[in-house]
């Protein structure tokens with residue numbers, strides 16, 4: 001059970017669905033205040049009201065992470081309204097279309113880079129300024145096992161997730177002196193609307209390559225994010241956390 005020494009002010013981008021929603025619920029269930037930003041307004045408000053119905057504190061604000069002015073306003077609004085930002089989970093992401101590199105549409109490439117990489121950069125820029133000024137904080141960027149290896153047909157996604165790893169490590173080096181921890185979570189496939197879109201309901205390939213022999217529900221991944229945000233992870237920074245049922249340990253040959 002992660003411990004939080006006091007109530008934290010936490011933001012979650014992409015908190016309307018999938019892992020972001022599970023993370024918002026997990027952080028709130030530990031007594032923290034959660035601010036959800038997402039382009040999906042109805043689903044984001046629903047997540048906040050579901051958390052409130054369960055006795056937690058959550059708020060929703062519309063946010064497109066590709067809009068730099070909106071990102072700045074979102075983070076300034078949280079800092080002004082709540083006085084600080086303790087934890088930021090930069091989770092909003094898209095998978096992009098599936099093509100080989102020579103056929104990858106330029107506009108799809110740009111969109112994936114804009115959301116997954118530049119969106120995280122824009123969020124970090126303002127989150128780090130607030131956290132450095134207040135003397136501490138924890139940022140968790142949601143990468144992927146695709147931050148650590150390739151996946152055929154997903155060049156834009158893989159490039160964006162690899163770059164997030166470099167961005168995470170660099171920020172960890174730059175802000176450790178201000179007690180700001182910056183980590184990246186590298187999950188393997190887990191059940192969300194994104195994995196439904198990618199696998200069309202057939203998860204047999206991913207399950208057979210996973211030593212634990214199953215795909216995780218989103219809340220099993222969210223637990224690790226919550227721990228990285230918590231005071232128990234106080235000496236963890238610059239780390240890439242694989243949460244993938246053992247998939248990255250290597251392939252399993254038939255006996």
Ligand SMILES: NC(=O)c1ccc[n+]([C@@H]2O[C@H](COP(=O)([O-])OP(=O)(O)OC[C@H]3O[C@@H](n4cnc5c(N)ncnc54)[C@H](O)[C@@H]3O)[C@@H](O)[C@H]2O)c1
Nearest residue numbers: 014017018019039064065092093144189190192193194195
């Ligand atoms: N599902 C998986 O198997 C898997 C595996 C590894 C990593 N991930 C990563 O986990 C994160 C969450 O993905 P998910 O599986 O929950 O997918 P999802 O599609 O269920 O959720 C993604 C959320 O991000 C939001 N979003 C998209 N573009 C946005 C934008 N421009 N501004 C703000 N919000 C935006 C969506 O509206 C949605 O609520 C992503 O970064 C994804 O790359 C997912």
